[in-house]
Amino acid sequence: MSAAQDGVGARAARRRFATLGRSVALFRAFLVEQTDPDHFYGLLADDSVRQVSGYTPLAGRTVLDVGGGPGYFASAFRAAGARYVGLDPDVGDFSAAGDSVAGMLRGSGTALPVRTASVDVAFSSNVLEHVSEPTRMLDEMVRVTRPGGLLFVSYTPWLSPWGGHETAPWHWLGGDRARRRYERRTGRPPKNRYRETLFPISISHTLRWTRGNDAVEVLDAVPRYHPWWGRWVIRVPGLREVVAWNFLLVLRRTSAPPPGGAEKTELTGGRVAM
Numbered sequence: 001m002s003a004a005q006d007g008v009g010a011r012a013a014r015r016r017f018a019t020l021g022r023s024v025a026l027f028r029a030f031l032v033e034q035t036d037p038d039h040f041y042g043l044l045a046d047d048s049v050r051q052v053s054g055y056t057p058l059a060g061r062t063v064l065d066v067g068g069g070p071g072y073f074a075s076a077f078r079a080a081g082a083r084y085v086g087l088d089p090d091v092g093d094f095s096a097a098g099d100s101v102a103g104m105l106r107g108s109g110t111a112l113p114v115r116t117a118s119v120d121v122a123f124s125s126n127v128l129e130h131v132s133e134p135t136r137m138l139d140e141m142v143r144v145t146r147p148g149g150l151l152f153v154s155y156t157p158w159l160s161p162w163g164g165h166e167t168a169p170w171h172w173l174g175g176d177r178a179r180r181r182y183e184r185r186t187g188r189p190p191k192n193r194y195r196e197t198l199f200p201i202s203i204s205h206t207l208r209w210t211r212g213n214d215a216v217e218v219l220d221a222v223p224r225y226h227p228w229w230g231r232w233v234i235r236v237p238g239l240r241e242v243v244a245w246n247f248l249l250v251l252r253r254t255s256a257p258p259p260g261g262a263e264k265t266e267l268t269g270g271r272v273a274m
């Protein structure tokens with residue numbers, strides 16, 4: 001399905017989904033993320049599955065969740081009938097939602113242990129900012145997605161109010177300074193450490209990556225949690241980095257080979273056939 005074939009009906013349904021009420025519910029849940037993670041991550045996972053379903057049917061489809069984390073997304077995708085495979089370098093994260101580690105892979109998004117063109121949907125939520133080579137991870141997600149398949153990638157841009165994660169909003173004055181301030185205040189380093197486990201990434205950076213990349217076609221580039229009428233912000237360079245909060249890129253894998261050749265990552269070896 002090309003962007004042109006992605007019809008008026010589907011776009012209208014996506015608009016009906018992205019209401020102000022949904023944005024408010026997500027923000028309220030985000031405010032209690034630390035004290036009630038089950039509520040926040042459960043809601044986010046259900047929301048994400050509904051959002052992905054606006055672009056592709058999920059029943060019977062293979063979904064690879066890169067940086068899947070604590071298992072909430074596994075339950076939500078499986079409830080929608082998808083064949084879900086989570087991948088994360090931190091296997092301990094898999095079981096936080098009470099899920100088993102069955103059907104999960106340990107690995108990095110920058111060298112996916114997955115066969116080329118073997119998944120229908122390559123999904124990643126809030127991971128790209130934790131990876132030192134984000135475009136390498138995107139290239140890998142393209143490689144493993146079959147032609148016609150979907151890529152759904154979201155992340156928090158560095159200049160977002162939440163860009164510094166638990167050190168926000170002090171990251172606006174510099175990542176190192178924000179980290180030192182956090183350590184002074186709490187007596188411990190933040191979980192998301194600047195340039196160790198949290199990297200500054202912009203919206204412009206990934207949009208540039210899509211340009212001239214014939215292996216993908218952009219279906220949507222939107223602020224993930226905003227109501228549909230707030231989507232225009234993505235068209236404004238500079239402003240979008242601050243007010244989008246979280247950026248969502250939805251791509252269709254074309255049949256063109258990725259720049260540099262699909263087989264360049266065959267070196268990773270030990271692939272799982274999906």
Ligand SMILES: C[S@@+](CC[C@H](N)C(=O)[O-])C[C@H]1O[C@@H](n2cnc3c(N)ncnc32)[C@H](O)[C@@H]1O
Binds near residue numbers: 041069130
């Ligand atoms: C903020 S959590 C996001 C979890 C889940 N996707 C969500 O949206 O709630 C970031 C996740 O990225 C994972 N991660 C970090 N580096 C990664 C890498 N190189 N490849 C894949 N996942 C990675 C972490 O282990 C963690 O589970």
